[in-house]
Amino acid sequence: MAIDKIVAQMPKSLSKIEFSYCPGCHHGIVHRIVAEVIDELGIASKTIMVAPVGCSVFAYNFFDLDGTVAAHGRAPAVATGMKRALPDRVIFTYQGDGDLASIGTAEIVHAANRGENITTIFINNAVYGMTGGQMAPTTLLGQKTTTSPYGRDAKANGYPIRMSEMLATLDGSAYIERTMVTTPQNVIKTKAAVKKAFQVQLKGLGFSMIEVLSTCPTNWGMTPIESMKWLEDNMTKTFPLGVFVDRTKGLI
Amino acid sequence: MIKSIIIAGFGGQGVMLMGKIIAEAAMFEGLNVTWLPSYGPEMRGGTANCTVVIGDEPIGSPVVDFPDVVIAMNIPSMMKFEEVLKKDGTMLINSSVIDREPSRKDIKVSKIDANKIADTIGNSKVLNMVTLGAFAKITGLIKIEAIGKALEETFASKNKKLVDLNLQAVEHGMKSVTD
Amino acid sequence: MKMLMKGTEAIAEAAIRAGCRLYFGYPITPQSELTEYMAKRMPEVKGTFLQSESEVATVNMLYGAACTGRKVMTSTSSPGFSLMQEGISYMAGAELPAIFINVMRGGPGLGDIQPSQSDYFQSTKGGGHGDYRMIVLAPHTLQEATNMMKEAFDLAFKYRMLVTILVDGMIGQMMEPVELPEWTKPEEFEEPNWALTGANGRKPRKVTSFDLDPYELEKMNLRYQETYKKVSQNEVKYEEFKIEDAEITVVAYGTMARIVKTVIDYARKSGIKVGLFRPITLWPFPYERLSEISKNVKNILTVEMSYGQMVEDVKLAVEEKSDVHFYGRSAGVVPTPAEILDAIKKIVR
Structure with a gap:
């Protein structure tokens, strides 16, 4: 049977290597969104990605782009070095919550504060995935993890950190939005946000970041369906969706 | 020939710059030089010293145990470096500030009334260049032309008047030093 | 210029x-x-x-x-x-x-x-x-x-x-x-x-x-x-300075080596034949050349602004072929030519 019309296909910016993510994990969806945006903007030939340490450490291989892996938390500094060396290329980091919101806070804060013209995709699933479900800086109060077995206690562990809100206070941040990908509608919204973030960089407007609330069924001990519901019911209360800074009005 | 000079005083007396101009002038004389500062965390104040080594052969150590010349701009510096000055070495003292004699008798002592001369020139800051002139005169290691070139190199980009003022101070120092 | x-x-x-x-x-x-x-x-x-x-x-x-x-x-x-x-x-x-x-x-x-x-x-x-x-x-x-x-x-x-x-x-x-x-x-x-x-x-x-x-x-x-x-x-690089007739060879690098060059002048004036072996590449360290040199000199003195780091590589190179001595000061104190000369005299005499 001849194919008349292609209605859906794998984005060109993804490689043929199979994802290694767990069933129900949102990394795969976000990877696809990022790749589609890169394809649609026609920037694959000039895009370099900086993968993090964490479950998405393999992302540099899942994307069919020039890429590297940064040390844990250092992706914004690595991306800074690349961008300063090659200002006309598109540089993005892909980071998890342990990477960006814990060990790499200094690097992300100062990259944003410099208005570093890079894009960051921040996956927040409230837990350390790769190392086996330990407490993350974004773990919710009361949430049980392998290092908060009695539930996160604010007295001992402090509070879930809201990176998007925090970075939005910096003058160098041009666009920061928090989204999720639990429904087709949310996927479409997230894709629009990611596209805007890359456009911010293409226009040279400064730092852009999209935080995507994501699931970790394996470490949360839930089915994929349960974890989507848990994300919507619980995470969005601590991490409300929305645009936290937008300095692009009239420019994009 | 290798000659070593330690220049010491209060921060703000311009001892580092004096050392630098001596080193640079010696370089313009075609000699090898090293300039080594004592450096500390403080930007101003406290005591300061630098070591300049001048030679017509390659210079090994920029660190000197026993200098040939000590330029002392204050009493603590005189007392500290008098002990290590070579026998028959030269101690040049700023007599505006130092009101006493070194205790050693096996050294040559020269005096320059640096602050007073600087005041008569009309700028108290150039006391270091007055002293530098005295040093040039008594040691014969650097000539006025080379000093002028070094001052040019250091100040010309900032202010041509500064070059002239400093050179004038050097000349006064050369005239006024007592052996 | x-x-x-x-x-x-x-x-x-x-x-x-x-x-x-x-x-x-x-x-x-x-x-x-x-x-x-x-x-x-x-x-x-x-x-x-x-x-x-x-x-x-x-x-x-x-x-x-x-x-x-x-x-x-x-x-x-x-x-x-x-x-x-x-x-x-x-x-x-x-x-x-x-x-x-x-x-x-x-x-x-x-x-x-x-x-x-x-x-x-x-x-x-x-x-x-x-x-x-x-x-x-x-x-x-x-x-x-x-x-x-x-x-x-x-x-x-x-x-x-x-x-x-x-x-x-x-x-x-x-x-x-x-x-x-x-x-x-x-x-x-x-x-x-x-x-x-x-x-x-x-x-x-x-x-x-x-x-x-x-x-x-x-x-x-x-x-x-x-x-x-x-x-x-x-890519191994080193400098040899007056080692041909040396009765004691000093191994030093960087600033210490240039200070030692002055010491060598002093020492030779007082009749002690001192040479200098100066590694320019610290990695790769010139093990082979130093090993050869150590066959022909009785004493090797390593001088460092540390309490003995490079001396370990010197010992690896020399093995037992000559006596390896050490003089060093650290913490920001720079050994002066006079001190190093004293250290040499203690070994030679």
């Missing part, structure tokens, strides 16, 4: 003339003048200067910039170099070329800001994790340091390795007349075939220090080792 320059500034200017247009750094005494010089000079040559938020960030910016195949460098002093070790290990694993200037100061910990040579182990034995090496060059005069910058970049790119110029606070802070090197023409520099520049019309490239399959990671490691072997065979 010779210019009277501070060590830090001469090194910075030489790096620019060698084609470096990307500098990342964080202020730390006694090398902040290098950072300041770059801040002023890089815009004049259409280069990039960036003051990072920390040395941890610096080294990772270097990583990113080095990924693009450009000539990149940083400078720091001991505590900052410690902070950079994480990134150094990653860069070594990713086979990235870059230049580090470590202007050593007294340690451990916050230590002080005076000259020291106590980062020898850290530089030559690997301060970060994993089986890696970096080329370590130790100039002893400002002229040698400036001449070394082009060579450092050439070595870094030839072998895809990190190169550290290991100097102490004295070389950083002192002034000496310097004949600046010729400018390297940008067109002489070809973009390496591994650089990440965007996969425009070619297959995407990956630069990492990473493979979870131990057999694959072993292959990478064996490749590094092959490189290190080549460097050890081809």
